[in-house]
Amino acid sequence: DAGITQSPRHKVTETGTPVTLxxxxxxxxxxxxxxxxxxxxxxxxxxxxxxxKDTDKGEVSDGYSVSRSKTEDFLxxxxxxxxxxxxxxxxAISAPGLSYEQYFGPGTRLTVT
Amino acid sequence: QKEVEQNSGPLSVPEGAIASLNCTYSDRGSQSxxxxxxxxxxxxxxxxxIYSNGDKEDGRFTAQLNKASQYVSLLIRDxxxxxxxxxxxxxxxxxxxxxxxxxxxxxxxx
Numbered sequence: 001d002a003g004i005t006q007s008p009r010h011k012v013t014e015t016g017t018p019v020t021l022x023x024x025x026x027x028x029x030x031x032x033x034x035x036x037x038x039x040x041x042x043x044x045x046x047x048x049x050x051x052x053k054d055t056d057k058g059e060v061s062d063g064y065s066v067s068r069s070k071t072e073d074f075l076x077x078x079x080x081x082x083x084x085x086x087x088x089x090x091x092a093i094s095a096p097g098l099s100y101e102q103y104f105g106p107g108t109r110l111t112v113t
Numbered sequence: 114q115k116e117v118e119q120n121s122g123p124l125s126v127p128e129g130a131i132a133s134l135n136c137t138y139s140d141r142g143s144q145s146x147x148x149x150x151x152x153x154x155x156x157x158x159x160x161x162x163i164y165s166n167g168d169k170e171d172g173r174f175t176a177q178l179n180k181a182s183q184y185v186s187l188l189i190r191d192x193x194x195x196x197x198x199x200x201x202x203x204x205x206x207x208x209x210x211x212x213x214x215x216x217x218x219x220x221x222x223x
Contacts, residue, residue, distance in 0.1 A: 031209060033210075040215070041215070042201070042213050042214060042215040042216060043157070043201065043213040044213075045210060045211075045212075048210065050209075058210070090156055090157070094209065096209075099145055099162065099164065100145065100205055100209040101147060101159055101162055102147070102159070102203075102211055103159060104156040104157050104158070105156060106155075106156050107155075107156050
């Protein structure tokens with residue numbers, strides 16, 4: 001998985017609780033991305049980062065926030081989890097020298113009850 | 114109109130035959146295109162990238178790009194049961210973002 005880890009790999013949480021997912025890379029790549037994948041919707045971009053402290057929204061950013069204080073770590077926070085945020089979450093990384101090819105982490109399966 | 118369209122399948126191909134996967138996209142500004150393979154319960158894996166019109170071959174895989182028609186395809190020769198997976202087409206859009214199709218589920222029958 002191209003030096004990318006995600007934690008936790010599985011999580012069950014209750015509606016209304018905050019949840020933070022972590023993506024950690026050892027490749028020193030500049031760009032990092034958070035996606036969610038749901039049946040019938042495919043992969044959708046939540047937020048991305050183009051450098052430390054530089055982030056931007058994707059197409060499904062409502063209810064999510066991100067932070068990147070170090071090159072290697074990109075955190076995704078669900079401020080108050082809802083059942084609609086039950087999904088599989090993938091982190092990806094890329095670098096300009098790779099023509100922006102993206103490489104994915106193993107994913108986190110999140111269930112909000 | 115969806116930004117990236119793929120036939121969801123399932124596409125069933127006999128072992129040893131050629132599997133042909135198609136993708137159309139709406140953003141004429143896209144210059145780079147990727148194909149990912151995703152096994153059930155796993156993360157997407159990059160298998161091909163293509164940037165210029167024409168064909169690009171890598172082993173049993175050939176990617177084809179026609180920017181005028183906004184069409185990209187993936188051919189898998191000598192299909193193997195291990196090729197059974199969902200294949201995702203992803204053009205690059207502005208700010209180095211990928212837009213994914215919903216994927217085509219491919220089944221190779223022994």
